[in-house]
Amino acid sequence: MIIIGEMVRRAREIISMIFFAVLSSATGVTPPYWSRGGGASCSPCLSWRLAAETNNVEPWRTVPAHCFSCIGAYITGGQYQHDVRFVVEQIMSYAEGITVAGDGLDAWVLDVDDTCISNVDYYKVKRYGCDPYDPPAFRSWAMEGACPAIQPVAELFTKLMKSGFKVFLVTGRDEETLGQVTVENLHREGFIGYERIILRTAAEKGRSAVEFKTEIRRRLVEQGYRIWGNVGDQWSDLQGQFVGKRTFKLPNPMYFVP
Amino acid sequence: MIIIGEMVRRAREIISMIFFAVLSSATGVTPPYWSRGGGASCSPCLSWRLAAETNNVEPWRTVPAHCFSCIGAYITGGQYQHDVRFVVEQIMSYAEGITVAGDGLDAWVLDVDDTCISNVDYYKVKRYGCDPYDPPAFRSWAMEGACPAIQPVAELFTKLMKSGFKVFLVTGRDEETLGQVTVENLHREGFIGYERIILRTAAEKGRSAVEFKTEIRRRLVEQGYRIWGNVGDQWSDLQGQFVGKRTFKLPNPMYFVP
Structure with missing residues (x-):
């Protein structure tokens, strides 16, 4: 028995x-496919992520705590990389259609953090953005100069250069403390031969990212550059004025720069 | 044996x-959660959908054929409804923070198709947008006046009205042929008491949605209205000028209005 x-x-x-x-x-x-990621149901976190990516949640300070495992699964499970590569393919296809003039004034603007180089390794420690922004810790991380290239963007960068575009890297990183290490980090990761990198100077410290980046782009336009494309992981990279003929939003569900 | x-x-x-x-x-x-929807892997279609929602694929004519089952699963499986509701919650939370003046000039602009009322039943027949846009078939569908309310948006509409906002419905639908049936459809679905519905007149037929809607909003602003929020499922609802203090992009992976 x-x-x-x-x-x-x-x-x-x-x-x-x-x-x-x-x-x-x-x-x-x-259960439907979207309810089976990261242990519990990811459905609410998929909604949060889509809303964040489409700039409907602005401004947000941290990833919702209950989305830790879902956002972690998104970042480390391959979909984030797929999403980045897909956007880069769209950018490349658009760039291929542009006739580059011989005057050296056809320009692209690329953001740096989580556009050219990745902070995912840092944000893993910060629970994929569930922990609040920690300026000293981020500075220490950036000072290591160990951000790996985001491969599809590195390929885009090379392609744009080869096509005759002038590439401008524009970043809110502090010029004084992070300028040299950032240039070295980018160089080590293959970002070589860009026209200029523009970091935030002491005088620009109080400004919002939209104001700072608008001002930088305004100067480029005043110098005669035609900004064909503007690529960033933050809406504040892509909003304001002189945003460029087309803007491209790379995914980043880990933090929000106002 | x-x-x-x-x-x-x-x-x-x-x-x-x-x-x-x-x-x-x-x-x-x-396998990761995002590879198990709609039979085959939905990973490429998740990338396509995110890129479309963030306006990185503009302009697109049809949903990629290989995404039929994935987009269908998204629309009918509940996640689309979750995503809409989440955005509406963000809008409500923003609206609650606004102090409405007594002058009757605090305004919101809402799109109609797939913002107030749903065309999902129609697009099911059109393979969730994998089939190309079919103007006569869509007109026949719209003439039925049978578009159901998108419930969270109907709730938002009621809340905005109760809060003292003037709600303007702005749609690219043709005034002459679809004006009456659209008003009746909206009324039947609970959209009652809005300030005005503005449809596309014969004179505005050639214009892009961005131009048409910018012109409508320009007139509202010239009349003294403060556009606090602008809600639509298309980027062309939210781009151009006089877009409003905040814009909200509702999900719609089925079609793109240039």
């Missing part, structure tokens, strides 16, 4: 496993 | 089901 009881228990387990397998099968019916 | 053979076969089936169940389990490790 003990053996039969054990068999019944096993059979019940197996049935429930089969039931689960059917539920979880690739039909996507019940 | 037949019975034992059958038991072995069953056991093998059960083991493979368990293996599958473990693979598909909520750990989200292998």
Whole structure:
């Protein structure tokens, strides 16, 4: 009887496993695919992420705590990389259609952090943005100069240079303390031969990113540059004035720069 | 022996089901959650959808054919509805923070199609946008006046009205042929008491949505209205001039209005 009881228990387990397998099968019916990431349901976090990426949640200080595992799974599970590469393919396709004039005034503006080079390794420690922004810790990380290239953007950078565009890197990083290490980090990661890198000077410290970046782009336009494209992971890279003929928003669900 | 053979076969089936169940389990490790929707992997379609929603793919004519099942699963599986509701919650939270003046000039602008009322039932027939835009078929659908309310937006509409805002509905629908049926459709779905609905007149037929809607908003601003919020499912609802203090992009992966 003990053996039969054990068999019944096993059979019940197996049935429930089969039931689960059917539920979880690739039909996507019940539960749907979006409710199975990161342990619990990611549905609310998918909504949060889409709203954040489309600039509907502005301004936000941290990733919602309950989205830690979902955002972590997004960043480390491959989809973030897919999403970045897809946007870069769109950019390349647009860039290929542009006829570059011989006057050296066809320009692109690229942001640096989480556009050219990645801070994902840093944000892993900060629970993918669930922990609040920590300026001293971020400065220490940036001082290491160890941000890896975001590969698709590095490829875009090379392609733009080869096509004859002047590439401007524009970043809110502090020029005085982070200028040299940032240039070296970029160089080490293959960002070589750009027209200029423009960091935030002491005089520009109080300004919002939109104001600072608008001012930088205004100067470029005044110098005669045609900004064909503007690429950033933050809406504040892409808003304001002189934003360029087209703007491209790279995904970044980890932090928001106002 | 037949019975034992059958038991072995069953056991093998059960083991493979368990293996599958473990693979598909909520750990989200292998395969990751985003690769299990709509039968095949939805990863490329998630990238496409995010890029479309963030306006990186502009302009696009149809949903990629290979995304039919993924976009269908998104629309019918609940996530689309979650995403809409989440954005509406953001809008409500923003609206609650606004002090409405007594002068009757605090305004909101809402788009109509797939903002107030839904065309999902129509787009189901058009393979969720994988089929190209079909103006006569869409006109026939609109003439039925059977578009259901998008519930969260209907709730927002009511809340805005109760808070003392003047709500303007602005739509690219043709005034002459669709004016009356649209007003009746909206009324039947609870959109009652708005300040004005503004449709596209014959004179405005050639204009892009951005031009048309900018012109409408310009007139509102010239009349003294303060546009606190502007809600639409298309970027062309939210771009141009006089866009409002804040804009909100509702999800719509089914079509793109240039």
